[in-house]
Amino acid sequence: MHARLLLIAVIAPLAVTAAGDYAHQVVELVNQERWDNGGLSPLKRNDLLDQAAHSHSNNMAERDFFSHCDLDTKTSPFDRMQAAGYSYYSAGENIAAGYGTPAEVMNGWMNSSGHRQNILSASYREIGVGYVYQPTDQKNIRGDSNGDCAADYADKGPYYRYWTQTFGRSGVYPLVIDRENDETASTDVDLYVYGQDFATQMRFRNEEGAWSAWEPYAKDAFWILSPGAGVKTVSVEISDGSNVRMATDTILLVQGCSAMNDSHHLYAPATTVSADRVFSACNTLYAGTGGFRVAAKVTFHAPRIVLRPGFSVAANGVFSAVSGVPN
Secondary structure: OOOEEEEEEEOOOOOOOOHHHHHHHHHHHHHHHHHHOOOOOOOEEOHHHHHHHHHHHHHHHHHOEEOOOOOOOOOOHHHHHHHOOOOOOEEEEEEEEOOOOHHHHHHHHHOOHHHHHHHOOOOOOEEEEEEEEOOOOOOOEEEOOOOOOOOOEEEEOOOOEEEEEEEEEOOOOOEEEHHHOOEEOOOEEEEEEOOOOOOOEEEEEEOOOOOOOOEEOOOEEEEEOOOOOEEEEEEEEEEOOOOEEEEEEEEEEOOOOOOOOOOEEEOOOOOEEOOOEEEEOOOEEEEOOOOOEEOOEEEEEOOEEEEOOOOEEOOOOEEEEEOOOOO
């Protein structure tokens, strides 16, 4: 069995129990790579892009082909996104086959220049992922080597596992909690608010609660989730003074640490924390990069704490670190 990669870009399914988990792990790993490569904005997972990605992985597995173009219907990635209802300004797709885990397929994509470019592109705001396992795969996979949407071989495989990433930017300004991690053990979360080319002010709320006061727009913000374990919803309204746009995101608040990969990033350029706060993560808590300044009683709580350049403590600040698992 060999693993294969393909990419494309422009400015009744098969499944196993792990499919949903694997898809979201890919999203988290994409945003980790974007963080590690210059603190790039996190991508928001989008249901319509998920549909397009899953349908393509499923079709490749069921109908024995590996190509961006559907070799039977002749539809392109962009046809599939539009059919799912996603209208885009820019869009792209990565596909892969044969890789066994999210970490393995991400390593393959990141070591291929074109795929890496899609993952790290500033042209996209949203992402979808499709993963399908085909246990009866055979050595009969068709492929298109020259991009003409016609099969020029039919003897590859078996691959068993089919992966698709879809990327897009629409007219939506997404909200992203904790860089789109699936869950958190802390009520203190980071928010990334898209809207740099539109907004002058913003405000937030938990679930159907009261809105916070309007404040000057900033792409990075800190927020406190409502108490108690469960799925938490945060909404944002951004405004240019006359027009208002709204976005929401959700995250699972857990008691203790059940997260596979809960790395908490404090990426807030020129931000001073002036109220007492506790930041925690199940895996690693990163702070700094861009001017993160402590001017209150601030505690970091995680098994591993990394203070990056830009982290500082003001004369009136109190900083403490607890290297253990959050309660």
